[in-house]
Structure formats: structure tokens, C-alpha cells
Amino acid sequence: DTGVSQDPRHKITKRGQNVTFRCDPISEHNRLYWYRQTLGQGPEFLTYFQNEAQLEKSRLLSDRFSAERPKGSFSTLEIQRTEQGDSAMYLCASSLAGGGLNEKLFFGSGTQLSVL
Amino acid sequence: AQKITQTQPGMFVQEKEAVTLDCTYDTSDQSYGLFWYKQPSSGEMIFLIYQGSYDEQNATEGRYSLNFQKARKSANLVISASQLGDSAMYFCAMRLFSGGYNKLIFGAGTRLAVHP
Numbered sequence: 001d002t003g004v005s006q007d008p009r010h011k012i013t014k015r016g017q018n019v020t021f022r023c024d025p026i027s028e029h030n031r032l033y034w035y036r037q038t039l040g041q042g043p044e045f046l047t048y049f050q051n052e053a054q055l056e057k058s059r060l061l062s063d064r065f066s067a068e069r070p071k072g073s074f075s076t077l078e079i080q081r082t083e084q085g086d087s088a089m090y091l092c093a094s095s096l097a098g099g100g101l102n103e104k105l106f107f108g109s110g111t112q113l114s115v116l
Numbered sequence: 117a118q119k120i121t122q123t124q125p126g127m128f129v130q131e132k133e134a135v136t137l138d139c140t141y142d143t144s145d146q147s148y149g150l151f152w153y154k155q156p157s158s159g160e161m162i163f164l165i166y167q168g169s170y171d172e173q174n175a176t177e178g179r180y181s182l183n184f185q186k187a188r189k190s191a192n193l194v195i196s197a198s199q200l201g202d203s204a205m206y207f208c209a210m211r212l213f214s215g216g217y218n219k220l221i222f223g224a225g226t227r228l229a230v231h232p
Contacts, residue, residue, distance in 0.1 A: 033219065040224070040225075041224055042122075042207050042222030042223050042225050045219045045220070048219060089159060091159075093161070100149075101147060101148065101168050101169075101211055101213065102166045102168060103211070104163050104166070105163070105220060107162075108160065109159045112159075
């Protein structure tokens with residue numbers, strides 16, 4: 001069990017560029033979540049997958065954002081035409097479905113995005 | 117509205133003393149789960165403790181205990197015998213199942229500093 005890993009840890013990009021982040025969940029976990037965290041705030045939900053199906057998307061997820069989990073394992077989050085307001089920590093988490101209300105999310109260390 | 121409120125932006129405590137971090141929640145659901153996570157400077161969110169809305173006893177996990185007062189809608193975290201390594205951000209979170217929600221809603225967090 002190597003935990004949830006995210007790549008890259010840091011990304012600096014210029015406004016208008018596209019960026020893609022990757023998340024590898026804990027291997028037996030079938031649920032995967034993306035959260036965004038800005039400085040001084042708690043994580044905000046963006047989207048989640050059960051296996052390869054994207055089951056919920058937040059209104060925060062504009063049409064410039066897209067997430068995929070093609071084989072129900074790793075996931076990618078792409079941001080097109082980045083804006084300075086996209087600067088944040090992007091956190092990935094995974095869990096095993098069926099835990100009910102006490103289903104615990106295991107988080108990665110996040111990708112820190114800075115848009116110049 | 118489903119919401120978590122943490123009113124203490126920062127707290128400090130002397131090493132080996134106990135500290136209470138406040139959390140209040142707002143939901144009309146009867147079934148919900150409450151979580152506390154720790155986020156050290158490395159960025160990873162670490163699960164600490166869970167309390168279900170139907171649990172009659174307060175949850176405990178080692179030095180962590182959750183003071184659950186359902187009528188007041190509060191779920192305060194108590195850390196006993198603070199250690200220097202407890203210095204971190206602490207987030208309270210809530211999970212709901214109503215309306216198809218299956219995600220954690222986080223508060224803004226409390227930064228805890230443990231002094232020697």
C-alpha cells in the first residue's frame with residue numbers, strides 16, 4: 001500500500017496554457033475524488049468517480065476543467081486556458097465504496113498550481 | 117444549507133496540555149458523519165477521527181476525542197497531551213447522503229501551534 005500519489009507536486013504555468021495533473025489512488029479503492037484548496041480555506045469538492053464513471057461534478061468545475069478515469073484506476077484532471085484564479089492546491093483522494101457514512105477518504109499530498 | 121463552521125483561525129497550546137478545536141455544522145439531515153483531518157505543512161490530509169450522527173458515545177482515537185453535542189450541532193476535537201508534531205491545520209468535515217451527495221464538506225480549518 002503506497003498511498004495516494006499525485007504528480008506533479010508543483011506546476012507553474014503561464015495564463016492561457018493547458019495543464020494536466022495525475023492521481024494514482026490506493027490500488028483497491030474504487031472511488032476517486034478531486035478537491036481544490038486555496039490558501040486559508042478548506043478543500044472544496046470538484047468531482048468524484050466510482051470506477052470509471054464520473055458520478056458527480058461541482059458547479060465549481062467550469063467547462064475548462066475535465067477529469068477522466070479511463071480504466072477505473074488512475075485519474076487525470078486537465079485545466080484548459082488556465083487563469084490566475086485557478087492557482088490552488090489540487091488534492092486527490094480515494095476510498096473504498098461501501099463504507100457508509102464512515103467511509104474514509106485517503107488523500108494525496110496534492111499538486112500546487114501557480115498560474116502567472 | 118449544508119455547512120461546516122470553524123470559528124478559530126488559529127490556536128496555540130503549550131506542549132503536554134490539552135486543546136479543544138471547535139466545529140459546528142448545519143444540516144437538516146438525520147444521517148450524517150463527522151470527520152476531523154489534520155494537514156501538516158507537507159499538504160497531505162490525514163484522517164484523525166470519525167463520529168456518526170447515531171453514535172451514542174463520543175468517538176476516541178488515542179489522544180484524539182470528539183466532543184459530540186448533537187442538539188448544539190457541534191463536534192469539537194479534543195487533543196490531549198499535545199506534542200510538537202501536532203502543529204498543523206485541522207479541518208472538520210461532514211458527509212451527507214441526502215440528495216445523492218457522496219462527498220465531504222470541509223470547514224475553513226484551524227491552525228494549531230504547539231509551543232515547547
